[in-house]
Amino acid sequence: MKNRSLSISLLLVFCIFIPLIIGFIGSFFTMTSVTGWYLTLNKPWFTPPGWVFGPAWTILYILMGVAWWFVLRNGIDSPSVKTATMWFLVQLVVNLLWSLVFFGMQSLLGGVIVILILILLIGITMLSFSKVSRESVILLIPYLCWTLFATILTISVYLLNSTM
Template sequence: MGKIITLSTIWKLIISVLICQLVGIVSGLLSVTQNNIWYESIAKPSWNPPGYIFGPVWTVLYLLMGISLWIIWKSNVYEPMKYEALLFFGSQLFLNFLWTILFFRFHSLSIAFIDIVLMFVLIFLTIFRFVEISKTAAWLLVPYISWVCFAAILNYNLWKLNN
């Protein structure tokens, strides 16, 4: 008989956090966001945060997202319910990955804005799916959706200022 391999809770936590952190790292590497001459040269609103803020903020947000993902993954709920919640999470995470590339690599402020609006909707839906399983997991996504809301407003203003 074959052995069924199950991951321990700690491994699920490590994998969940790594998945989220890797999204940020890989999209950043694909977009070359450090010392981005294009971004430095475009017009920005007066309330645009300094560049050094983004890295630490996203690192913390990806950590919170990973912990939230872990809480759902390790939960003992009806599998279709868990699968649906994880599908929403994965979909918004994909749009998160795509946004950095659209914005920084392709300099497409308009398509990046569409992407971030869709991302906001999917995060919102993810929170509602997560709250059915774990209120803690849902609340851990509130700083993320708040930052994405701010980023969407910033993205829109950058698009309009540089249109």
């Protein structure tokens, strides 16, 4: 019993660690642009202050990890868990891709395209998680909401800075 508790605890740490690492990697692309290029852009009135993003994303990555843990606890060999994990990891890579495209490549239109794909993938992930764990879906709701807000923000920044 003690070994099972340790295994479950280590799995939780692993599940939280992976999204946090992705966020950490993404922050490298963000930090190089946020103090230069990003400051030159026109932004909508509802843009949050810069200090909000770090804590918000940290909390969201932790919630994502815990959600994934709820899924994995149902048996890693289960086909529905494997499918849910695949979608989770795909959306996590696209999450990282947004930072690379928007901040790293400084592509506003590319950022819009990537974040729209991300919204779709979060929805697919939530649907696949729902087949395994109700708690996992609930834990992803703040991530979906924040990403919807980020989508509106990204589209607004694109529109305010495009030379149609």
